[in-house]
Amino acid sequence: MIPWLLAAGQAVLVMLVAPLLIGLMRAVRARLEGRAGGRVLQPWRELRKQLRKEPLIPADAGAFFTAAPAVLVATSVLVAAVAPFLSTRGPLSGVADLVVVVGLLLLGAVALALAGLDTGTAFGGMGASREMIIAALVEPTLLLAVFALSTRVGSTDLGAIVAAGATRPAEVFTPASALAAAALALATLAEAGRLPVDNPATHLELTMVHEAMVLEYAGRDLALVEWAAAMRLTILLGLLANLFIPWGVATDPHPGALAVAAGVFVVKLAALGCLVAAGEVFLAKLRLFRVPELLAGSFVLGLLAVVASSVLA
């Protein structure tokens, strides 16, 4: 019973924190660029405003368009509930392993790409095809980078990997895990649609990737899609933080330890978010044709991490 409550609490925490993380990143970026920028709470205000408006559905849209926001939110909430963010012992440990988490994230991405195609607009189709190119290159990298860590533990269960890191921190700092961290960081940026792969603040349809797929959404549906996108970023950054900085994660379901774990998790997320936002100030978006080079590079890093962790060590 307690693990299920814990999973529900973790999902609620991620749902609450995700828009704040986006707000924080926008605020940091605005401050570094010398603009006033919005408040940290601004994304929450926008979500509340849009959630109260009725969704408008284009005349030619089919089932995929209506279903995509629900699928996207459902997969994100499920991953947020089972991933080892607060405690390494979830209700579904053993089932909720790496392959399932990556599969669920991919399912959400595919649902949104189908929705982009479903409306039949030129920009939606363009965004969907670009998203699929990026997803096809990113998912293997995500898998490989975490495989490099799982060879050390002997299990692809994310909870077991984080638990091993939390109990034996010396093993986290090896050349193999440095390579894996670099690969996973690049894959995270690409998967979450941040610079240099995609510009989340763009208003130019020709360069959009994620934004192009959601151009037709309005009202409640738009709010759900934006919320899910924020949750995906939070999930990926949270995994990156807990896999490579595994301190503060509770290894037993004690209330005090869980409260500390929640605090540490939020601090780690905020720190990573600030780092990403500060990095984005100095980056320009890559040309779309150069994106495969970057992702092939991160794939090679992941592969070298696997080779290094299984052969060298």
Add this chain to the structure above:
Amino acid sequence: MTDQLLNLACGLFLLTAVGVLWRRELAALITLLTVQGVALAGIAVLLAVDQRHAETAGVALAVGILKIAVLPYLLRRILARVPEARETAPLVNVATSLLAAAALTLLAYAAARPLIDLAPSPTAGAAPVGIAVMLIGFFLAATRRRAISQIVGVLLIDNGIAAVAFLATGGVPLLVELGVSADLLLAVLVLQVLTTRLHAAFGGTDLDDLRELHD
């Protein structure tokens, strides 16, 4: 501790080889080659410390001076003379060459398995890194057009051979290393003359322009 440092040096050694395939700017290639020289000298120094062998230390010093100081200096002098700064159109595009590098690394590990089984030790276990760098060097020399990229490929091959020699046998005799280094220095000096002549004749250093030999 020595094993960890050796692994780190080997990791850096392989990573710089992949970086050479990744970057297009010729100046960045030379910087990466310098870093690789540091990693190679580091491997040699670690082995010398491990075995307490004075001759290996001498070889490490010679390798360090040549790969960190002399060769990058000569390459930068060549680069300053020719106007082009980027590898614009390699025969195989960058994304594919990175995947090829991954395949070559796996090939090196698979091929070196019987070699490691002869004398299993941490240093011999890292020897495939040298073979992988050698294969990546061959790939670079075969698929790039600019004279400087090709000579960087040849230097990668030499670095790979030197790393295998260090890791698999625990150091080469000073005389052999001196001979190899002198050869290498000569190759780079010849390249310096060649690029200048190429630049004067064609206005570029694309070696594909050299279709036939003239008097």
